[in-house]
Amino acid sequence: MSFINYSSREINCKIVYYGPGLCGKTTNLQFIYKKTNPEQKGKLISLATETERTLFFDFLPLALGDIRGFKVRFHLYTVPGQVFYAASRKLILKGVDGVIFVADSQIERMEANIESLDDLKINLAEQGYNLEKLPYAVQYNKRDLPNVAPLEELNKLLNADNVAWFEGVAPTGVGVFETLKSVAKQVLLELKKHY
Amino acid sequence: MAGSDLVMYEDEFQKIDEELQKLHQQANATVVFLVDKNGQLIASAGDTHDIDTTSLASLTAGNIAATGGIARLLGEKEFTILFHEGEKDNIHISLIGQRVILVVIFDQRSSLGLVRLRVKKTSESLTKLFDDITSKAEKEKLEGKTAESPFAEISDEDIDNLFK
């Protein structure tokens, strides 16, 4: 649900990073934070456990620039990937405008990826959303590791609808901005349809 | 699609702003905020210079969402008021019309009793204002009105420029 303020001439949109535990969602946000100019970003807020696992959410507000005199802001959130945080994940999806599914490319994480994607679809459906109609992209992260599944197989298992997908190595930023850009663009084009 | 976008025009914004200014004054508050349930700041009154309003908005919404989740687990509807007492500053958070969150930060120059009383009045006015906004938006949607939309002409180039 975007918030369009004609008075302050701002558009705010919400993008959520989803995916199994340790797949690299928080790392995506950290890289974006590191690489954006101070005037474009707010604080990166991480509600995390002592071992740096996301406990509730990470939040990063990004002001990208202007479109037709309107300030465009994206609010980026990550969900906690660990299975037992299911209730929190539902809350964070509320009012979402676009979703990025970060998959862990390692072969041994395939089941966790599939489970997380199912969880995403169920949680969206509960709120009346349909993933097929939502701005959405997939990032196959951790491509730098030796034991990764081939892209073909990842696409078969995790991208049945053939949406935009990207290879990622989040700590060094490979694919990070490309993925964000893809979904941000879809979100703005969605606004164009409605307004 | 679930829920609808929140669209706010100049005159509505002004009315909301007036309500917040009034509350800020009458409750003797340090700062007053209005936040969308999804964590987006709508408006504020008072001295926000030293406050990271964007973060505050997102965390407040997270707070309301989390306690709302707890409420549902307990079979409660929703906790509509949260109050946190600090050493210097106190924060009073209330849910208005299921849609927006009113945040009042105050210190010893005010009191919980006064804040409660004033928040109640403001809630009523804001509820009405937001009802008006919603019905106006619905009406415009029905009439297929697209006002002075800045989005109708967004081009791929505009979007690419954002990511330079």
Ligand SMILES: Nc1nc2c(ncn2[C@@H]2O[C@H](COP(=O)(O)OP(=O)(O)OP(=O)(O)O)[C@@H](O)[C@H]2O)c(=O)[nH]1
């Ligand atoms: N080698 C490698 N390590 C990565 C990559 N992306 C993330 N990591 C590491 O994986 C670990 C977990 O990353 P996080 O970003 O915290 O994972 P998360 O998805 O936020 O996990 P939760 O918060 O539990 O849901 C960290 O140690 C990262 O440095 C990658 O592309 N390659």
Ligand SMILES: [Mg+2]
């Ligand atoms: Mg995390």
